Amino acid sequence: MILGIYGCTGEEVTDPDKKQVCLHKKFQEAFTMEPGQCVTIQEFPNKTFTLLKLSSFTKQKQTVPSATIAYSIQEVDSYQEWFDVMILEDYQEDGTSFSGRFRIIVDGNVSYTVFVDKIDFVETETEYIFKKVTLRFSEYDPEY
Numbered sequence: 001m002i003l004g005i006y007g008c009t010g011e012e013v014t015d016p017d018k019k020q021v022c023l024h025k026k027f028q029e030a031f032t033m034e035p036g037q038c039v040t041i042q043e044f045p046n047k048t049f050t051l052l053k054l055s056s057f058t059k060q061k062q063t064v065p066s067a068t069i070a071y072s073i074q075e076v077d078s079y080q081e082w083f084d085v086m087i088l089e090d091y092q093e094d095g096t097s098f099s100g101r102f103r104i105i106v107d108g109n110v111s112y113t114v115f116v117d118k119i120d121f122v123e124t125e126t127e128y129i130f131k132k133v134t135l136r137f138s139e140y141d142p143e144y
Contacts, residue, residue, distance in 0.1 A: 022048060027137050030117055034132045041137050047106055048074045049137075052081065054119070054130035065089040067098050067119050067130045073106060080105075087116050096123065098130075101141065113141040 022038040025031050033039065038050040055068040069085040087100040098119040104112050118134040 025137070027139070030134055030136045032120075032132050032134045039135075043137075044106060046076045049104075050074070051133065053083075054133060056130060057128045059126055059128070064091050065096075065098075065128055067121070067128070067133075069102070069116075069133065071104075073104060075106065078108075087119060096128075103140070111140040113138045 020038060022040050023031055023033070024040050024042070026042045031039065033051045035051050035053050038048050040048055050072045051069070052072055053068075053070040055070070057065045057067065059065065066086045066088045068083075069087060070081070070083040071085070072079065072081045082104075085102045087098050087102075090097045090099055098121065099116050101113050101115045104114055106112065115136040115138060116133055117136060120131045120133070122129045122131065
């Protein structure tokens with residue numbers, strides 16, 4: 001009864017000992033992530049991809065806007081963080097949108113491609129504020 005009443009208050013219970021629940025996806029399955037969320041990919045046993053940050057972009061004249069993605073990959077015996085993945089604005093398309101791809105390496109030397117299908121953002125007069133990203137994991141794309 002107490003749990004039912006507390007559940008209706010709209011407050012979230014956080015337990016510092018509780019492990020973060022990650023999304024579980026497959027190769028080529030598109031999904032959306034916000035900073036702080038993690039995902040495990042069925043084809044990557046014992047690996048966790050975490051979206052650490054989507055950096056805002058301050059508008060500058062004659063500069064193609066870009067989103068900077070920071071992520072980590074945790075494996076059984078290693079941990080990697082990357083902070084400099086840039087996804088450029090699709091300046092050749094009508095309207096403002098951001099998409100692209102980047103390469104990740106797991107197991108020390110195996111490459112895969114992460115496709116960024118879309119980045120959701122809010123545009124102000126002075127900047128692009130990035131909120132969430134839609135990704136797909138795939139085998140390595142040599143055209144990267």
